[in-house]
Amino acid sequence: MSQExxxxxxxxxxxxWKDLWxxxxxxxxxxxxxxxxxxxxxxxxxxxxxxxxxxTMAAFTIVFxxxxxxxxxxxxxxxxxxxxxxxxWQLFATSLAATANSLVANSNLVSKVYFPRVIVPTATxxxxxxxxxxxxxxxxxxxxxxxxxxPIQVLMVLPLTLLAGLVALGPGLILCAxxxxxxxxxxxxxxxxxFGLYVSPVGFSSxxxxxxxxxxxxxxxxxxxxxxxxxxxxxxxxxxxxxxxISSICALVxxxxxIKIFRRTERTFAxxx
Numbered sequence: 001m002s003q004e005x006x007x008x009x010x011x012x013x014x015x016x017w018k019d020l021w022x023x024x025x026x027x028x029x030x031x032x033x034x035x036x037x038x039x040x041x042x043x044x045x046x047x048x049x050x051x052x053x054x055x056t057m058a059a060f061t062i063v064f065x066x067x068x069x070x071x072x073x074x075x076x077x078x079x080x081x082x083x084x085x086x087x088x089w090q091l092f093a094t095s096l097a098a099t100a101n102s103l104v105a106n107s108n109l110v111s112k113v114y115f116p117r118v119i120v121p122t123a124t125x126x127x128x129x130x131x132x133x134x135x136x137x138x139x140x141x142x143x144x145x146x147x148x149x150x151p152i153q154v155l156m157v158l159p160l161t162l163l164a165g166l167v168a169l170g171p172g173l174i175l176c177a178x179x180x181x182x183x184x185x186x187x188x189x190x191x192x193x194x195f196g197l198y199v200s201p202v203g204f205s206s207x208x209x210x211x212x213x214x215x216x217x218x219x220x221x222x223x224x225x226x227x228x229x230x231x232x233x234x235x236x237x238x239x240x241x242x243x244x245x246i247s248s249i250c251a252l253v254x255x256x257x258x259i260k261i262f263r264r265t266e267r268t269f270a271x272x273x
Contacts, residue, residue, distance in 0.1 A: 023116060032126070034123060038130075053135050060203035061079050075236065079142070086135065088225045089226065095124070095128040096168045098127055100121075100189045102121040103180050111269075150234070151235030153231065157229065163244075170256075174254070200222045201223060218242060223243050223246075225247050227240040228247075
């Protein structure tokens with residue numbers, strides 16, 4: 001059954017969130033397209049989603065464990081500790097990069113037809129979720145190899161995954177809106193993810209950070225998410241309650257700010273893109 005959509009001046013805000021539901025099929029189509037394009041006409045296809053975290057894990061294990069002699073958390077193998085952190089970090093980094101460049105990559109679609117533009121950046125999260133699922137299966141295989149049984153709180157991986165996605169979505173919406181007008185932001189995004197990789201506890205344990213710096217250190221929203229994943233998957237640390245609270249507050253603040261900035265600049269996208 002067809003629906004008639006009337007675009008009225010001055011009533012965009014009232015209809016906008018209803019239009020999100022009306023265009024739900026477009027969201028699914030864009031998500032599926034991004035996932036298909038990601039692995040289309042590649043030499044090793046889906047193996048890229050396996051090789052990237054494996055190679056990063058190997059490099060971090062050699063540098064931080066073998067050379068720097070940093071301790072692992074609890075009795076977990078260092079490789080498992082690193083890979084458990086790679087899961088949320090890869091989800092965050094992939095989501096942030098894809099979201100920030102989504103409107104520029106879909107400029108022809110944005111400039112020709114009406115639809116709630118926020119659908120475009122949120123649909124790009126599909127690729128990150130697929131990569132995350134592949135890495136999660138790989139982690140299960142590694143845990144079988146090391147004969148490491150996960151604790152009961154492993155069920156908390158689902159809400160922690162949602163939190164990791166929200167941490168990326170808020171800044172992604174801000175960068176997405178800015179990138180339409182100022183294209184040099186596409187250069188800044190790789191720097192943010194590269195810098196964040198080394199200030200987040202991916203290759204090392206948060207236990208090596210001095211206690212007097214912990215509060216400042218936990219202001220990085222990915223600290224709570226990564227430590228939460230290690231707590232849920234390996235059970236080698238205490239529940240990072242304060243860090244997760246800070247991560248949740250940061251995710252909510254940046255998400256609301258991202259939506260506000262995105263909606264304020266959305267009306268000019270078709271003119272400047």
